Amino acid sequence: KLLIVGEGDLYAELKKIQVKYNLQDKIVLTGWQPYHKIPEFLKAADLCLLPAHDNEIMHNIVPIKIYEYMAAGKPVLATRLPGVMKEFGNNNGIIYVNEAREVVKRTLQLIKNGSLAEQGLKAKRFVKRYSWDNITQDFEAILERACLSKFNRRPLIAKNL
Structure with missing residues (x-):
C-alpha cells in the first residue's frame, strides 16, 4: 500500500486519480494530520519518500521531515536536491532518485535485495549526531x-x- 500523509498542492488531483482508477485499497490518502500522530504513520511505513521538484524554493533547503524519517529508522527515497545531498551525502540511508519512475524501481530493488532494514539503520545512525x-x-x-x-x-x- 501507498500511504500519503498530509495535504499538499496536488492532494485534490491525487484524490481524483485514486477514485478514477479505484485505488482506494492500494493508496491511502490521510489528508492533514496533527503533528502528534506522525510517529504512528512513520511506525507503519517501510520507507519514506521526499518527492520534490528541484526549483528555486527547494534547491538548497533540507526539509525537517527527512530528519524525522531517519530518526524513525526509515530509509528515505528522495529527489536529488543539492541541499539534501550536501547535508546527508551518500550511503547514509537516503536513496536519491531523479524522476518518479525511479521511485518504483528503487523501492522494488530495496525490497528484493532485503536492504530496507540496513538502509533504515544507516539513516538512524547518521541522524543521531543531530x-x-x-x-x-x-x-x-x-x-x-x-x-x-x-x-x-x-x-x-x-x-x-
Missing part, C-alpha cells in the same frame, strides 16, 4: 571556548546544571 543532546554538548563546547579565549580564565559555563 540529537538535542549532541547539539547541546557542541554548543556548550563552543561557548566554553569562546569564554576562555575572551576572558582567558576559567569558563563561565557551569556543567550539568
Whole structure:
C-alpha cells in the first residue's frame, strides 16, 4: 500500500486519480494530520519518500521531515536536491532518485535485495549526531571556548546544571 500523509498542492488531483482508477485499497490518502500522530504513520511505513521538484524554493533547503524519517529508522527515497545531498551525502540511508519512475524501481530493488532494514539503520545512525543532546554538548563546547579565549580564565559555563 501507498500511504500519503498530509495535504499538499496536488492532494485534490491525487484524490481524483485514486477514485478514477479505484485505488482506494492500494493508496491511502490521510489528508492533514496533527503533528502528534506522525510517529504512528512513520511506525507503519517501510520507507519514506521526499518527492520534490528541484526549483528555486527547494534547491538548497533540507526539509525537517527527512530528519524525522531517519530518526524513525526509515530509509528515505528522495529527489536529488543539492541541499539534501550536501547535508546527508551518500550511503547514509537516503536513496536519491531523479524522476518518479525511479521511485518504483528503487523501492522494488530495496525490497528484493532485503536492504530496507540496513538502509533504515544507516539513516538512524547518521541522524543521531543531530540529537538535542549532541547539539547541546557542541554548543556548550563552543561557548566554553569562546569564554576562555575572551576572558582567558576559567569558563563561565557551569556543567550539568
